[in-house]
Amino acid sequence: MQAILVQGDTLSWQSGSDLSSPQGREVRIDVAWAGVNRADLMQRAGSYPPPPGASETLGLEVSGVIAACGPEVREFMPGDRVCALLAGGGYAEQVVVDERQVLQVPAGFSLRQAAALPExxxxxxxxxxxxxxxxxxxxxxxxxxxxxxxxxxxxxxxxxxxxxxxxxxxxxxxxxxxxxxxxxxxxxxxxxxxxxxxxxxxxxxxxxxxxxxxxxxxxxxxxxxxxxxxxxxxxxxxxxxxxxxxxxxxxxxxxSTLRAKSPEAKGAILDELRRHVWPRLFAGEIEPLIDAEWPIEDADAAHAHLTANANIGKVLLKVAALG
The missing domain is CATH 3.40.50.720 (NAD(P)-binding Rossmann-like Domain)
Structure with a gap:
């Protein structure tokens, strides 16, 4: 599996270990887009390590398509278009995450737009x-x-x-x-x-x-x-x-921090979004604001843009063309 590795002062898109099959309530997502967040810059600088057990790979949110589901998954099935809130691992071709941290893409929204929503x-x-x-x-x-x-x-x-x-x-x-x-x-x-x-x-x-x-x-x-x-x-x-x-x-x-919260706690927050925010997205009352995007191979440029405070809204990385 391809993923971003931090190598000294640079980010490199390289082959790494494949993910294990999803267990329990986990789903595996083929990643289309990854969001860039200031927490990624802090982790890269060594000042914000991932929570215990979380992926060392950068990236706290993605959009994509579910590729596989664990045996206890209740809400999703392979082929569903989703976005997800992560503790890490988003700068990669695939992620595995608890289904409670996953939301269906709002009706009428692209995967690009959806990547700007979760975090x-x-x-x-x-x-x-x-x-x-x-x-x-x-x-x-x-x-x-x-x-x-x-x-x-x-x-x-x-x-x-x-x-x-x-x-x-x-x-x-x-x-x-x-x-x-x-x-x-x-x-x-x-x-x-x-x-x-x-x-x-x-x-x-x-x-x-x-x-x-x-x-x-x-x-x-x-x-x-x-x-x-x-x-x-x-x-x-x-x-x-x-x-x-x-x-x-x-x-x-x-x-307040979000990253280290449990899947149950994150699920409670996403339930609130599903009830109160997703209908307003569908109605056009609010919208994801995307400032700029880069291919995942150019993640360094995306980080430089965010470091310079040049953005108004989200910065995204395109990982794969999944529709």
């Missing part, structure tokens, strides 16, 4: 509505909003009636975010977002992949009973927490 919409839904516990009409601050997760989260906010303020790295990105559902925004290169957010209004929940460098300002704009959900470390891992402000405003700081 970003699962992450956005988990952290906005499950960890962040958004209630009707509550207001949201989204950081790094032009990312794959950010563009998904903005669309979910718009679809479910949550005004949102965004931060991103250029005025062009802010304007694009407004077309996706953002009410207002701030270019992070022009300084702190605090006064701009305060002028916009109160913030009940913040979704933040930046981490340490944004913590003090996040606390300043977060309303009483507000929730700060931190999902990344782009701005560092250590910062001073104002415990007085935390207590007086009853703020909650929540750390």
């Amino acid at each position: 970003v919409y699962a992450t956005a839904w988990l952290n906005l509505f499950m960890e962040g516990a958004l209630k009707a009409g509550e207001r949201v601050l989204l950081h790094a909003a032009a990312s794959g997760v950010g563009t998904a989260a903005m669309q979910l906010c718009r679809a479910f009636g949550h005004p949102c303020f965004v931060t991103a790295g250029s005025d062009d990105k802010i304007e694009r975010c407004k077309t996706l559902g953002a009410d207002s925004g701030w270019n992070r290169h022009t300084g702190s977002f605090v006064e701009a957010v305060k002028a916009w209004g109160s913030v009940d929940m913040i979704l933040d992949p930046v981490g340490a460098s944004y913590l003090p300002d996040n606390q300043r704009v977060l309303a009483a009973d507000g929730r700060l959900v931190i999902i990344g470390l782009m701005g560092g891992r250590q910062a001073e927490l104002d415990i007085g402000r935390l207590l007086m405003k009853r703020q909650r700081v929540i750390g």
